[in-house]
Amino acid sequence: MIEKKIKKELEANLGGKKVFEEKEFLIAYSYDATGNEFLPDLVVFPENEKDVENVINIAFRHKIPITPRGAGVGYTGGSLPVQGGIALVFTRMNRILSIDMENFIAEVEPGVITYNLQEEVEKKGLFYPPDPASLKTSTIGGNVAENAGGLRCFKYGVTGNYVLGLEAYLIDGRKIKTGGRVIKNVAGYDIKSLLVGSEGTLAIITRIILKLIPLPRYRRLFQIDFNSLKKGAEFINEMIRTNISPSVLEFMDETSITAVCQFQGIALDPSIRASVLVEIDGNESDVIERANRFSQLVRNTSVIDFKIAETSIEQEKLWSLRRNISPAISKYKPKKINEDIVVPTSKIPDTVEFINNLALEFNIKTVLFGHFGDGNIHTNLLVDPENKDEMKHAEIMLEKIFKYVISVNGSISGEHGIGISKMPFMKFQFSESEMEVFKNIKKSFDPENLLNPGKIFELK
Ligand SMILES: Cc1cc2nc3c(=O)[nH]c(=O)nc-3n(C[C@H](O)[C@H](O)[C@H](O)COP(=O)(O)OP(=O)(O)OC[C@H]3O[C@@H](n4cnc5c(N)ncnc54)[C@H](O)[C@@H]3O)c2cc1C
Structure with a gap:
């Protein structure tokens, strides 16, 4: 709870309509893409650096936590004000x-x-x-x-x-x-x-x-379909070993491609078990030369279909498949546990197989897609929070996945960060000494733990 006089002090210093305590504002800025909710005490919209400076000075003097927030579409709860205080929303800057x-x-x-x-x-x-x-x-x-x-x-x-x-x-x-x-x-x-x-x-x-x-002036986009998950994953490695140097190397497993085709009302060849999206960009002659070499590689590979999108309209159709995976798979179950593990690229096929075996063992609908060219495997466990057994199995499965990823020299997060969602798994990746270094860095910047407290690790 922030005292009225502090709100007044903020309003007087910032001017205009920039400080809000109304319930609708607190609720609107209480969640992100994780679906978790923590209410701030105040929502403040700075419009310039001076506003930010004023907020920080007042919050620091009164020992009020500040949680910076952009659009609030983070996947790990980074922007959630877990200890209340001020949600500092940057959308007006x-x-x-x-x-x-x-x-x-x-x-x-x-x-x-x-x-x-x-x-x-x-x-x-x-x-x-x-x-x-x-x-x-x-x-x-x-x-x-x-x-x-x-x-x-x-x-x-x-x-x-x-x-x-x-x-x-x-x-x-x-x-x-x-x-x-x-x-x-x-x-x-x-x-x-x-x-x-x-x-x-x-x-x-x-x-x-x-x-x-x-700006690269020219691009070509390809979709290659495979009749086995493993073949799709192995193709990623083969691509990495060539010097075709694509800009995009994305993977979609059977569940993601099926879900997104249903979502968009597109007919799907039932034998598809995996699809890979490849984009080649650059200058026209260079793109044509690399695209020819790429087509040759595909001809020598066992694939079931190979589409080329040349015009921007054709390319947009393929991109929309990839972009709509998240909403499409959300339809299967009430909750999607969304992880973004990353492994050395040579370990992609083994990791995919390992996760799929776990999914069968624990009977959890699991979707694998994402930036496989970077070894970044978006692993989505689709669950029903009301089903206690399913939730327990998902928890065990996640722990096994994280431990496996670390055992092959990967990381628990390739791009979504730790926030609150992955805090319990930091201990799998970092030793006590390494955690100590993190905490000392935090203390030297923020000795009183006022800036986005309760994230990445617990400060004791
Ligand atoms: C459908 C979907 C697809 C996504 N795809 C990707 C993807 O392909 N790759 C990827 O990396 N991520 C992806 N994300 C995750 C997310 O979009 C990114 O993490 C993004 O960077 C969050 O931006 P935001 O503006 O929403 O930040 P927020 O979620 O508001 O905040 C994220 C973190 O930044 C901090 N922060 C915000 N502004 C400031 C500031 N001015 N100063 C200091 N700290 C600040 C917050 O405190 C918080 O810790 C996806 C999310 C969704 C929902």
Whole structure:
């Protein structure tokens, strides 16, 4: 509970209609894509850096927790105010401040929607590649704080690969600048990289400087269907070993492709057990040459169908298959436990087989899809929370999956972060000494644990 006089102090300092305590606001900013709910005491919408500074100073003085929030479409509860306090929502700080055509740099506020930035830079012949599937809703601030990945990471890397510099506020109200407008920068500790992926637990980001690259003018998209899951998974490895260098290497298992075809009313060959989406981009002649080599590779592989999407309309049809997997599979069961494990790419076929055997053993409908080119296997366990046995089995299955992933040198999260959802599994991946290092870093930024408390690990 935040006292009335503190709300008044915030309103007086921020001006305008930026501070809300009405129930409808508290509810609207109490959940994210996990479906979990934690009510904040106040919702505050800063419109500029000065507003952020004012909020932090007042919250710090009164020892009120602050949870930064972008669009709230995170998959691990990072934006949930688990200890109440202030939900600091960045949707009004959504200006693209500059697009520097000489240095290929964009400077943005954290609330810019990822897709909006992409559209703006593409008008100028430039390209901002990071593209989480949530790109039409998620913010750059949320992407940076989660180090979001996406479909094109295989060729272009993750959000962090494009962050050149950050401006951020520490919990005591001091502002720091880290990195800058240069490609190379090794002066001092790399605080910028520490803030990338820190899930809003170390500092509040108010300005982001991003690297841009020239826009690839030409692309071709392919869908390849297989009559066995294993063959599909092995094809991913084969692709990685070639120098065809696709921008996208996505996988859909039988359940995902069946669900999405039903969802979109598309007829489906019943023998399909897996589909792979491959995009090749670049200059026209280069794309044609690589696409020819790719077609040759497919001809020498045992596939049941091979589609080429050349026009943007054809390509959009294939993309919509991939993008609609999440809503399509949600229809099967009331709850979807959504994990984003990642393994070395050579381990993909074994991992897929391991998970499918577990699914059979525990009788849990399990869907595998995602950025397999990065070894990032989106593993969705479809369950009914009312069915206690099913929930127990899902819990055991998850633990086995995480332990397996670590045993093959993978990680419990490739892109969604830890938040609250994966906190119990951190101990599988990190030793006590490693956890101690994390906690000491947190304490040096936020000694009183006021900034997004209760995330990633418990601070005792
Ligand atoms: C359908 C769907 C598809 C998705 N696909 C992908 C995908 O392909 N790849 C992927 O990586 N993720 C994906 N996600 C997950 C999610 O969209 C990303 O994690 C995204 O980066 C969240 O952005 P957001 O603006 O919603 O951030 P939020 O969820 O609001 O916040 C995420 C984290 O960022 C912190 N934060 C936000 N703003 C700031 C700030 N200014 N300063 C400091 N910390 C801040 C929050 O405290 C929180 O910890 C998907 C989610 C959905 C629902």
